[in-house]
Amino acid sequence: MHLLINIDVADLSAAEALYTTAFGLTAARRFGDDGVELLGAQAPIYLLQNPSGSLATADAPRDYARHWTPVHLDVVVDSLEPALARALQAGLAQETDIRETNWGRIVRLADPWGHGWCLLQFVNRGYDEIAT
Numbered sequence: 001m002h003l004l005i006n007i008d009v010a011d012l013s014a015a016e017a018l019y020t021t022a023f024g025l026t027a028a029r030r031f032g033d034d035g036v037e038l039l040g041a042q043a044p045i046y047l048l049q050n051p052s053g054s055l056a057t058a059d060a061p062r063d064y065a066r067h068w069t070p071v072h073l074d075v076v077v078d079s080l081e082p083a084l085a086r087a088l089q090a091g092l093a094q095e096t097d098i099r100e101t102n103w104g105r106i107v108r109l110a111d112p113w114g115h116g117w118c119l120l121q122f123v124n125r126g127y128d129e130i131a132t
Contacts, residue, residue, distance in 0.1 A: 002043075003043040003047045004046060004105075005043050006048055008050045008056070008062060008113070009048070009113045010026050010050070010052050012035070012036060014091075014112070015111075016047060017091075018092070018112070019124070020038065022089075023040070025041065025045065026038065033049070034049045043075050051054040056132075064067035064114045065114050066114045067114045068116070072115070072116040072117065072118065073116075074116075074119075074120050075117065076122065077119055077121055078121070078122070079108065080105050080120075080121040081098075083119050084107055086097070092110065092111050093109060093111055094108075095106060095110055096114075103123070103128075104122040107119050107123045108117055
């Protein structure tokens, strides 16, 4: 299986600037004025420009206000504070304090299009600390 990540945004150029600055991704292929491929993660990320109010499903319009979804993206970093500073400077909003766990450290963020993100810094054996 090959995983592709697609993220709808209302402003493609602003999203490209935010994600490349915050996460060190690089713009690759462009798909006209409506999409860009970002590389540098384990899976390519495709930013897809879709206006607010356009249909996302058969009966639900896109809404870029902060929303909860059972799917979100975690970005694993070597050092949390510098990564958080870059993310905030790029335009993400911090939603929680940094939390310490036995597997690492985590902080929750949101982008301007309502998508949730987490920055993780593993310590010791990472998730193996809690795996059974």
